[in-house]
Amino acid sequence: MSSDQYVITADDLRRSYAGGFEAVSGVSFSVARGEIFALLGTNGAGKTSTVELLEGLAAPAAGTVRILGHDPYRERAAVRPRMGVMLQEGGFPSDLTVTETAVMWARCTSGARPVGEALDLVGLGGRASVRVKQLSGGERRRLDLAMALLGRPEVLFLDEPTTGLDAEGRRDTWDLVRALRDTGTTVLLTTHYLEEAETLADRLAIMHGGRIVTAGTPAEVTADRPARIRFTLPDGVTAAQLPLSLMAAADGRRVEIRTQRLQESLGELLRWAGERNLLLEAFDARSASLEEAFLEIAQAEVASV
Structure with a gap:
């Protein structure tokens, strides 16, 4: 596969914190267009630190990151309109309704899809007039996902996307992520639900101690184990x-x-x-x-x- 087919690339990525602690120690991987890639990690493995570098929230201490061919930190204006990010907690104003929240978000998003379309995608169309504080935990996660999808992203970062969802909601979200992948969206997923990673990911990597310990398709990662x-x-x-x-x-x-x-x-x-x-x-x-x-x-x- 040629380099221009990779939407996300990390090459010898490193990140250090005060006191000299190196949370990310030479991480390298690539994600192709229209691929679901799961980044997993044991506690303290450096997964969150790595994802923040990919999202352009911080600059690496060493190594390079490219999203759609751009440095996501130094060339943020070129990358951000083409990227969707679903954080673990959206932090929306609790007194706004679902529609008001989506409208506010859409006004900050380049080329936003219609608000009703985004809410329907995640199954919140029937809750449009409900205030955010009245939503269940699972519904708030759906709202987080809807906001990440407003800009029709080419690259989508999903951080624990199904936390708080019931079994039906989790399956619906999986179907939506697959549909996005099938229309060309590149998805980088983090999750503590290993079944979710095994079900969704085309490829995955498991981090430990700031490094990638193993990577490949789910079948390749499990092939050597009895x-x-x-x-x-x-x-x-x-x-x-x-x-x-x-x-x-x-x-x-x-x-x-x-x-x-x-x-x-x-x-x-x-x-x-x-x-x-x-x-x-x-x-x-x-x-x-x-x-x-x-x-x-x-x-x-x-x-x-």
Whole structure:
């Protein structure tokens, strides 16, 4: 992919704070046009510090950032009209109605889409006359998203976009983000919901200690980690009777098998159970998840302390 197809680029990015603490230590990645990229991180990993540099809220101590080919800090006037930012907390005046808030925001936005259209996109059309202070936490997050979408952004930063939403609201937001991606919007997403990152992201990176520890598609990030098979053995059957090749761990009758060969291990286990006419209860088999990859990194952090 040529460099002009990348909408977001960070090259050896560094950020330091008073006292010499380096929160971002040589971070490099690129995000292509029309891609959803999730930036994840353990607590204190430097994720927020990195995103603030990408948004142009601060200048890096070293390295370079480019958004749509521009330095977002020094060339803010060229970048800001083409960028949408959804912060963790919008901080809107509580006594304004949803429509009044959107109108105020639209007057500060170049080429703003119609207010009603923005509210309908996030499912707030029916709450247009309600005051902000009367909105639920989830509805306020929808309003935050609507304001980020007012300017029809080419690049959209979403910071914890579904915090406070119920399951239906979260799925609706996922559908909207996918639709934006499909029309060419580039999305950089931060989230603590690992299922959200695994579901939405075309590619992702996990930060720890100011650096990117692993990056790639969700499948690539989890590829080297073992799949797992869990089940409960019938009364009178112990894990010691399982084939040795399955290398099972057991807690009483509850058994867990970790394997890099999920299909082969499943076949062997089911043949063993079938030959003995055994019913394996609470059976669950799945490939490694992003959550497991993330927890492995977090546990390594604790072990290093």
